[in-house]
Amino acid sequence: MKNEKIFKPFIPGVLINLTDCCNFKCKYCPPYGENLCKGMDKYDEDAILLVISLSKKYGIKQVRLTGGEPFLESQRLQLFLNACGDSFERLVLNTNGSLLKKNLFGLKKYKKNITLKISLDTLNENNFNNITQSNSFLEVYDNILSAISEQFKIELNAVLYNQTFEEICDLVEFSVNNQIDLKFLTTSTFYGNVSFKKSVLNMKKVVEYLENQSSFTSKERLVGERGAPMLVYHIEKSKITIFDSCNKNSLTPLKCYFDCCENECHQYPCDYGAFSIGISTDGLMSICRGRKDLGKQIFYQSSNEIESAFVNQVERFKSCFSINVNSL
Secondary structure (H helix, E strand, O other): OOOOOEEOOOOOEEEEEOOOOOOOOOOOOOOOHHHOOOOOOOOOHHHHHHHHHHHHHOOOOEEEEEOOOHHHHHHHHHHHHHHHOOOOOEEEEEEOOOOOHHHHHHHHHHOOOEEEEEEOOOOOHHHHHHHHOOOOHHHHHHHHHHHHHOOOEEEEEEEEOOOOHHHHHHHHHHHHHOOOEEEEEEOOOOOOOOOOOOOOOOHHHHHHHHHHHOOEEEEEEEOOOEEEEEEEEEEOOEEEEEEOOOOOOOOOOEEEEOHHHHHHOOOOOOOOOOOEEEEOOOOEEEOOOOOHHHOEEOOOOOHHHHHHHHHHHHHHHHHOEEEEHHHO
């Protein structure tokens, strides 16, 4: 049925921004990275440690540590990884990979629990350096090989920006040969914070290529049955995933939202929808990174205030609905 809502409550993930700083300036990335804002001068690590403890208490299944670039705050990262331990079904660390090798030794004790989500948009050195506005391709590539040799669980993140079809095939081949996972994401406006030219890549051609390579395909949600069902192509021991943030002719059109999204937000339906509680470096904890008004300040607040805010936000996900954005 056109515009039919499917009510699907779920337990959100928790996304923790460690810093708003990054040593890359990727052309598709918003100012301050996923954090989307300038942080406080003094970061409240105790508040985040309490959030991690609350996440265990209330059955959160995934925690993601991101930035900016988290390794720019390596001591803070170690503190939070220690706090997470092996308590979550999935513990994810996002990184651009440039500082990975020098930090691998410190990550070894988390090897069984952690997934390294490393940005690698292309294996073409010139295009990589152009996209990231850096000269770091060889360093990142070498660091990824080091992490593979240390047998870390790895998922490459490739944003479909201006790569050729051949570059996409090279990424798939690299992932399959090294028995690691790969996720393709289409570019996002990040709630209106980024403007870009739409990729001219023929996605139908990409899908046909992956279907021909795959032993079987599936649709999978994030851990905890969160967010949009993504296309997954199983090739040997690797999973190649597509998440399409487009809201017209999307390859992954079933996205989750809150009632307030439909009734109050001018960006509805937005690129990502509902899937995690995020804490940005300005101390705001929110069910939506694009809606400051839905958040609650937790830095330098009492334990009771932080727990109350956390519980209220978890409860909001019990009234989520999914809808096919292609039908809107």
